[in-house]
Amino acid sequence: MSARTIDANDGELTLEPRGEHLVAVCFTAMASPCEVLLPTIDRQAALQLGTLVAREAWRIEKKFSRYRADSVTAWVHANAGTPVAVDPETASLIDFASQCFQISNGLFDITSGILRHAWKFDGSDRVPESEAIKRLLPLIGFNKLEWRSPRLLLPVGMELDFGGIGKEYAVDRAYELLAAQRSDPFLINFGGDLRANRAPAHRSWQVGIERPDAVGEATMILELEHGALATSGDSRRYLLKEGVRFGHILDPRTGWPVAGSPRSVTVAASSCTEAGLLATLALLQGDRARELLEQEGVRYWLVQ
Numbered sequence: 001m002s003a004r005t006i007d008a009n010d011g012e013l014t015l016e017p018r019g020e021h022l023v024a025v026c027f028t029a030m031a032s033p034c035e036v037l038l039p040t041i042d043r044q045a046a047l048q049l050g051t052l053v054a055r056e057a058w059r060i061e062k063k064f065s066r067y068r069a070d071s072v073t074a075w076v077h078a079n080a081g082t083p084v085a086v087d088p089e090t091a092s093l094i095d096f097a098s099q100c101f102q103i104s105n106g107l108f109d110i111t112s113g114i115l116r117h118a119w120k121f122d123g124s125d126r127v128p129e130s131e132a133i134k135r136l137l138p139l140i141g142f143n144k145l146e147w148r149s150p151r152l153l154l155p156v157g158m159e160l161d162f163g164g165i166g167k168e169y170a171v172d173r174a175y176e177l178l179a180a181q182r183s184d185p186f187l188i189n190f191g192g193d194l195r196a197n198r199a200p201a202h203r204s205w206q207v208g209i210e211r212p213d214a215v216g217e218a219t220m221i222l223e224l225e226h227g228a229l230a231t232s233g234d235s236r237r238y239l240l241k242e243g244v245r246f247g248h249i250l251d252p253r254t255g256w257p258v259a260g261s262p263r264s265v266t267v268a269a270s271s272c273t274e275a276g277l278l279a280t281l282a283l284l285q286g287d288r289a290r291e292l293l294e295q296e297g298v299r300y301w302l303v304q
Contacts, residue, residue: 025050029057032191112252113161121237133255168276195228230275233264260287268299
């Protein structure tokens, strides 16, 4: 194993062998373990390709994170109540969020992240009081924004949160950059959301789907040749009180977790953004998750 620091403002890449014929370039971004899997190549070439992917992930995290004071998200919040013109990339993401809001009948809403002020999904039993949630509901609703690309007016007190689409978007952006540089097989995996261009010689990519009740253990192994997989679930972010588990997928109309949802949903699609959207929409449907996925005609895997 060997490592190389890219620079002090970004992070570190680690090179790890994966069996006899694969190597992984690993790093951390968006609070997730990330990796690029490649057929075994020389160390310098692997690190160069990993650097390309990692820097794109770090760029997107820096630009859209709600936790950074220098992000576009923070800038929009600081200018709430005033019309602003956003850059083309941000406008594209807001347009996508608008489409998600429309097709989900308001269930997928990037303004609902403000509910984090009430909910802390840390595995404890601290379920918020109903009044704390009710106070936040008037600040939720994509339809309350004034959005006509590229101009945005965010009402005072409201927030944007790109967390529900950011990681999948980063996978697709990194994929496009790497595909432009390399035709040989590769797989990009950001915290379980992944995309591959094609399979290694004489085999498929082996992808483990994490057990919701045992972090780090796989409940199933899927074979992937090309395309994307995305998983949404409550294995890492939840509350547990008096035997009742509260997952982190919240209904923006009520502010409460959706009842009856599967523990996790994995969807296969041509892009990670599409797969992630469908996985999240399925969870938002509660006990009708399977019905939605059947209607969409996609390959999927549910863990109840």
